[in-house]
Amino acid sequence: MRRMHIDELPGHVGARARVAGWLHHQRRLSRMTFLLLRDASGIAQIVVEEGEVAAELARLQPETVLEVEGRVVETELEPGGVELHEPAVRPLAVTTTKPPIDLRRPVLTEQLPLQLDHAAVSLRHPRRRAIARVAAASVAGYRAALDALRFTEIHTPKIVVTATESGANVFALDYFGRPAYLAQSPQFYKQTMVGVLERVYEVGSVFRAEPHDTARHLAEYVSLDAEIGFIEDHFTVMGFAREAVAGMVEGVATRAADAVALLDLDLPDVPPEIPVVDFLDGQRLIEAATGETVVGEPDLAPAHERWLGEWARREHGSEFLFVSGYPMAKRPFYTHPEPERPAFSNSFDLLFRGLEMITGGQRLHRYEDYIAALGALRQSPEPYERPYLEAMRHGMPPHGGWGLGLARWVTPLVAASNVRETTLFPRDRSRLAP
Amino acid sequence: MRRMHIDELPGHVGARARVAGWLHHQRRLSRMTFLLLRDASGIAQIVVEEGEVAAELARLQPETVLEVEGRVVETELEPGGVELHEPAVRPLAVTTTKPPIDLRRPVLTEQLPLQLDHAAVSLRHPRRRAIARVAAASVAGYRAALDALRFTEIHTPKIVVTATESGANVFALDYFGRPAYLAQSPQFYKQTMVGVLERVYEVGSVFRAEPHDTARHLAEYVSLDAEIGFIEDHFTVMGFAREAVAGMVEGVATRAADAVALLDLDLPDVPPEIPVVDFLDGQRLIEAATGETVVGEPDLAPAHERWLGEWARREHGSEFLFVSGYPMAKRPFYTHPEPERPAFSNSFDLLFRGLEMITGGQRLHRYEDYIAALGALRQSPEPYERPYLEAMRHGMPPHGGWGLGLARWVTPLVAASNVRETTLFPRDRSRLAP
Numbered sequence: 001m002r003r004m005h006i007d008e009l010p011g012h013v014g015a016r017a018r019v020a021g022w023l024h025h026q027r028r029l030s031r032m033t034f035l036l037l038r039d040a041s042g043i044a045q046i047v048v049e050e051g052e053v054a055a056e057l058a059r060l061q062p063e064t065v066l067e068v069e070g071r072v073v074e075t076e077l078e079p080g081g082v083e084l085h086e087p088a089v090r091p092l093a094v095t096t097t098k099p100p101i102d103l104r105r106p107v108l109t110e111q112l113p114l115q116l117d118h119a120a121v122s123l124r125h126p127r128r129r130a131i132a133r134v135a136a137a138s139v140a141g142y143r144a145a146l147d148a149l150r151f152t153e154i155h156t157p158k159i160v161v162t163a164t165e166s167g168a169n170v171f172a173l174d175y176f177g178r179p180a181y182l183a184q185s186p187q188f189y190k191q192t193m194v195g196v197l198e199r200v201y202e203v204g205s206v207f208r209a210e211p212h213d214t215a216r217h218l219a220e221y222v223s224l225d226a227e228i229g230f231i232e233d234h235f236t237v238m239g240f241a242r243e244a245v246a247g248m249v250e251g252v253a254t255r256a257a258d259a260v261a262l263l264d265l266d267l268p269d270v271p272p273e274i275p276v277v278d279f280l281d282g283q284r285l286i287e288a289a290t291g292e293t294v295v296g297e298p299d300l301a302p303a304h305e306r307w308l309g310e311w312a313r314r315e316h317g318s319e320f321l322f323v324s325g326y327p328m329a330k331r332p333f334y335t336h337p338e339p340e341r342p343a344f345s346n347s348f349d350l351l352f353r354g355l356e357m358i359t360g361g362q363r364l365h366r367y368e369d370y371i372a373a374l375g376a377l378r379q380s381p382e383p384y385e386r387p388y389l390e391a392m393r394h395g396m397p398p399h400g401g402w403g404l405g406l407a408r409w410v411t412p413l414v415a416a417s418n419v420r421e422t423t424l425f426p427r428d429r430s431r432l433a434p
Numbered sequence: 435m436r437r438m439h440i441d442e443l444p445g446h447v448g449a450r451a452r453v454a455g456w457l458h459h460q461r462r463l464s465r466m467t468f469l470l471l472r473d474a475s476g477i478a479q480i481v482v483e484e485g486e487v488a489a490e491l492a493r494l495q496p497e498t499v500l501e502v503e504g505r506v507v508e509t510e511l512e513p514g515g516v517e518l519h520e521p522a523v524r525p526l527a528v529t530t531t532k533p534p535i536d537l538r539r540p541v542l543t544e545q546l547p548l549q550l551d552h553a554a555v556s557l558r559h560p561r562r563r564a565i566a567r568v569a570a571a572s573v574a575g576y577r578a579a580l581d582a583l584r585f586t587e588i589h590t591p592k593i594v595v596t597a598t599e600s601g602a603n604v605f606a607l608d609y610f611g612r613p614a615y616l617a618q619s620p621q622f623y624k625q626t627m628v629g630v631l632e633r634v635y636e637v638g639s640v641f642r643a644e645p646h647d648t649a650r651h652l653a654e655y656v657s658l659d660a661e662i663g664f665i666e667d668h669f670t671v672m673g674f675a676r677e678a679v680a681g682m683v684e685g686v687a688t689r690a691a692d693a694v695a696l697l698d699l700d701l702p703d704v705p706p707e708i709p710v711v712d713f714l715d716g717q718r719l720i721e722a723a724t725g726e727t728v729v730g731e732p733d734l735a736p737a738h739e740r741w742l743g744e745w746a747r748r749e750h751g752s753e754f755l756f757v758s759g760y761p762m763a764k765r766p767f768y769t770h771p772e773p774e775r776p777a778f779s780n781s782f783d784l785l786f787r788g789l790e791m792i793t794g795g796q797r798l799h800r801y802e803d804y805i806a807a808l809g810a811l812r813q814s815p816e817p818y819e820r821p822y823l824e825a826m827r828h829g830m831p832p833h834g835g836w837g838l839g840l841a842r843w844v845t846p847l848v849a850a851s852n853v854r855e856t857t858l859f860p861r862d863r864s865r866l867a868p
Contacts, residue, residue: 003664005584020664022629022829040584040632040663063829092664093800095829120821121828123630132631136587140577147689150439150474153570155656155840157859158592158639159605159616161867171593173607173616175653176643176863182593182607189859192868195456196557197566198474204638205592209610219609222589229474230437230454230526255581366527387554387859387868394555395456395497395529406589425591425623425821429610433595434626434821 001069007041007258009082012072017084019044020067020092022124023060025104033057035087036104037068042258043126045083046070053089062103063121065093101125112420119425119434130259131422134252135410137259139203141251142224142404145243151199151226156189158182158205162383169209171219182207185403187334188388190227191363194399195391198229206403213429215418216302216355216408220427227401234336234346234362237400238276238322241350241358245320246270248409263414268319268352275316279325279344282308298329300349309354324348326361333373336362336400346400353412360402367392435503441475441692443516446506451518453478454501454526456558457494459538467491469521470538471502476692477560479517480504487523496537497555499527535559546854553859553868564693565856568686569844571693573637575685576658576838579677585633585660590623592616592639596817603643605653616641619837621768622822624661625797628833629825635660640837647863649852650736650789650842654861661835668770668780668796671834672710672756675784675792679754680704682843697848702753702786709750713759713778716742732763734783743788758782760795767807770796770834780834787846794836801826 001018009017021039028034033054035046046068048054060066070084101110101121108115108125115122122128143153160183163170171182186202193200206223228240249267252260260267277285283294286304294304300323312321325344328337336346347361364370370392374381381389407419420426425434435452443451455473462468467488469480480502482488494500504518534552535544537559542549549556556562577587594617597604605616620636627634640657662674683704686694694701711719717728720738728738734757746755759778762771770780781795798804804826808815815823841853854860859868 020831040586065829065831092831093829095801095827097827099828100824117820118824120626120629120825123627129630132588133586135589139587140581143574147574152474152567153573154566154858155569155639157654157861159641159654159861159866171607171609173605175605175866178866180866192554193557193858195554196563205589207593220591220593367529386551390534390552390868391554393529393531394533395499395527397454397499397526424588424627427591427593432593432609432612432614434824 003067005041006037006039006044007080009044009072009084010080013074013082015072016069017072018067018069019084020065023062023064023066025062026057026060028054028058035066035068035089037066038124038126042080044080045078046087046089047083047085048087048089053087057089060091061095061098063099063124064091064095066090067092112418116420116426116431117434123424126262130256130262131410131414131416132424133256133259134263134265134414135406135422137251137254137256138248138409138413139224139251139406140255141247141249142244143201143203144251145247146199146201146226146240149199149240149243151201152197154190154193154197154200154202155204156183156186156193156202158207162188169211171207171209184208185223186225187403188384190225190401191334191396191399192387192391194227194229195394195396198397199227201226210429215420216411218407218419218423218426218428221419221423222406224404224406225401227399229397229399231362231398231400233398234324234348234360234400237360237362237402238274238324238348238350241360241402242270242274244404245350245352245358252413265414268413270320271316271318274320274322274350275312275318276322276324276348277308277312279323279327282323285311298327305351305356306354309351312351319353321351322348323351331361333377333379334363334370336364350402352409355408355412357408357412358402358404360400362398362400365392365396365398437501439475440471440473440478441514443478443506443518444514447508447516449506450503451506452501452503453518454499457496457498457500459496460491460494462488462492469500469502469523471500472558472560476514478514479512480521480523481517481519482521482523487521491523494525495529495532497533497558498525498529500524501526546852550854550860550865551868557858560696564690564696565844565848565850566858567690567693568697568699568848569840569856571685571688571690572682572843572847573656573658573685573840574689575681575683576678577635577637578685579681580633580635580660580674583633583674583677585635586631588624588627588631588634588636589638590617590620590627590636592641596622603645605641605643618642619657620659621837622818624659624835625768625830625833626821626825628661628663629828629830632663632831633661644863649854650845652841652853652857652860652862655853655857656840658838658840659835661833663831663833665796665832665834667832668758668782668794668834671794671796671836672708672758672782672784675794675836676704676708678838679784679786679792686847699848702847704754705750705752708754708756708784709746709752710756710758710782711742711746713757713761716757719745732761739785739790740788743785746785753787755785756782757785765795767811767813768797768804770798784836786843789842789846791842791846792836792838794834796832796834799826799830799832
């Protein structure tokens with residue numbers, strides 16, 4: 001008999017069926033034992049009458065792997081509308097130790113560090129698993145949206161000879177006796193590939209030797225990058241970013257509907273035009289409302305991003321807000337200045353529920369502008385020569401793009417409070433395992 | 435006027451249209467100049483009558499970025515069936531240096547090292563770019579096939595505390611003052627995630643401090659991994675691998691049809707049942723045919739893989755061949771032995787056109803089997819404790835999976851002779867840039 005997934009059982013009422021999964025929980029009454037069996041698709045109740053089988057089962061620890069054959073019986077009491085009766089139970093892997101995490105409650109009650117230490121077990125909780133499905137569906141939706149817009153997916157090297165964003169916060173490694181670094185972003189490579197394919201995206205690991213220990217920083221994370229040629233300015237890029245985010249919402253709605261239901265998620269609407277506030281105007285709004293002195297600061301503090309997120313919800317009915325025109329002071333050397341206001345830049349952040357999820361903008365595209373920008377920073381162009389500056393020297397169109405931290409999207413989406421709750425095996429200053 | 439892609443021009447015969455791209459080549463006759471403009475979608479011919487514009491264009495280097503507005507005229511002489519007349523030409527980025535790579539010939543004629551040094555330019559060649567599209571379409575097809583089989587995509591850490599496959603060939607890095615390594619594969623994590631999601635796949639970078647300098651080894655490459663729970667044995671895994679490969683072929687055929695045409699690719703048929711030869715039987719076939727002593731060797735040499743590839747084509751009409759039952763001696767500690775013949779393993783390779791593209795097999799799933807396997811190698815279980823052995827201790831079903839090197843698939847598919855021709859920015863012992 002073919003094993004079926006638990007969510008297929010409702011189609012087989014009256015027949016005998018074989019399922020397999022993990023012993024999620026058992027409840028023993030005087031004449032009856034109720035087993036909850038968990039597989040990747042759901043949880044099924046199995047009714048065991050008094051007798052030899054029940055006595056044997058009583059000895060099994062949670063998470064024992066079982067194969068169960070039984071008759072599919074309709075019931076109004078169980079979530080799927082069915083349960084299994086008259087079961088034959090065969091253990092596939094017997095566990096002898098009690099799990100370090102209690103998986104049977106509706107939410108995990110252990111402290112986060114304990115959950116993370118025992119990720120092999122805590123990720124099995126239906127809510128944690130659902131979050132992993134939401135992340136996968138988000139990425140699939142991102143790709144689908146960009147594929148439809150003629151983007152090509154690329155894979156660029158993570159071992160690089162030059163630190164991407166700056167000399168700080170970079171992991172060094174020994175590369176056959178030479179110094180090398182882990183890429184902080186695919187920035188130089190995705191720009192270079194605009195010269196080849198015009199529109200590219202990459203989904204991959206990036207690495208930051210992040211000194212902060214906060215709820216939103218990790219030393220390694222999944223970045224969804226994109227880069228687009230032949231743009232007008234950063235507003236063209238923002239238009240594509242809107243499509244990418246709409247694709248992510250669509251991906252979650254259509255590919256992870258079960259997870260959305262289990263987590264009781266409130267999926268956001270992505271407005272056809274996401275509202276935009278100019279950086280300086282945003283600062284003035286915050287000043288006027290809070291009385292704090294904000295204008296003149298080169299960046300927004302997290303509290304200010306939250307304030308603007310609330311403002312966008314209130315004023316525009318939007319959970320998304322573009323902030324455009326950040327000061328050049330805090331942006332990297334490849335940033336394109338605003339033509340009319342060169343202390344500010346053709347750049348943007350996208351806030352989702354008050355958290356920065358995307359940073360992007362227009363890049364310089366003329367070789368001589370790069371030489372000038374590096375010169376102003378007293379940096380030698382030599383480390384950037386190949387492939388980056390060579391691409392610029394041999395013809396690059398106006399272009400721009402963004403980086404999107406996957407956990408910066410999933411965390412507010414599932415109303416988690418820490419990116420470590422939405423990353424399978426997080427890495428930070430103090431955590432290198434599991 | 436909206437810019438359109440060159441492959442949209444045939445729908446606009448008689449109208450004026452705006453295109454933009456790179457000056458691929460120009461040919462000057464006495465009264466006429468023919469420009470070839472290349473964008474991501476193709477190459478268009480632009481006919482410039484004698485006069486001021488032509489004189490200005492004559493000064494432009496190849497790869498200058500141009501915007502061109504002109505009238506779309508039908509012609510039988512050009513590939514797309516159209517060309518642009520009466521053009522207005524506007525440079526978007528003027529290049530003043532001759533490119534280091536000549537892009538106008540049907541194939542690149544420079545030596546491979548020179549092509550790789552100048553990847554920013556050589557990747558712009560229509561054939562190199564088409565290979566990048568074939569790679570992207572392969573990955574998209576892989577995901578589509580596995581998504582349909584209820585797999586979930588995962589992203590696991592690349593910075594790890596324990597060398598994955600062995601202590602050798604691993605890159606070491608400084609992780610906030612502690613030693614860490616770059617993951618040689620997602621092996622431990624994908625197995626752990628079978629306990630969570632049953633069927634998982636990952637597409638990501640893996641890292642090998644490869645001492646070999648061969649046409650098929652790189653220090654960093656894209657690996658397409660999968661892992662599946664509740665299998666019978668490795669033959670179940672091979673069935674899923676067949677579906678994944680069929681998805682890749684389908685992906686290339688449907689998502690990269692232009693690239694297939696440009697490269698004149700002969701896409702392989704994936705038989706409903708890919709032929710399987712037992713490792714030892716394969717060795718006996720090679721011995722009988724070549725007279726070499728092969729039986730007793732713990733692995734197949736590349737020449738023997740090629741021989742078996744030819745044999746499969748001849749005897750089974752298949753460009754794919756599974757070799758199953760490799761000796762345990764050369765397989766890692768987590769490999770499941772053959773129950774009836776424990777010196778051999780429930781493992782397999784998939785050869786495509788005589789090149790190994792997949793390695794996979796059934797893994798051990800009982801905690802005590804892991805302890806015994808590590809004990810036999812005199813290895814402490816401690817470095818493997820979390821998350822790996824903890825997953826095994828708390829209930830894991832019989833499971834298995836594979837790793838598939840993207841370049842090991844694309845290289846024979848496009849009839850290239852070196853994985854460096856199908857990897858955007860390859861990394862090897864002597865190459866850390868571009």
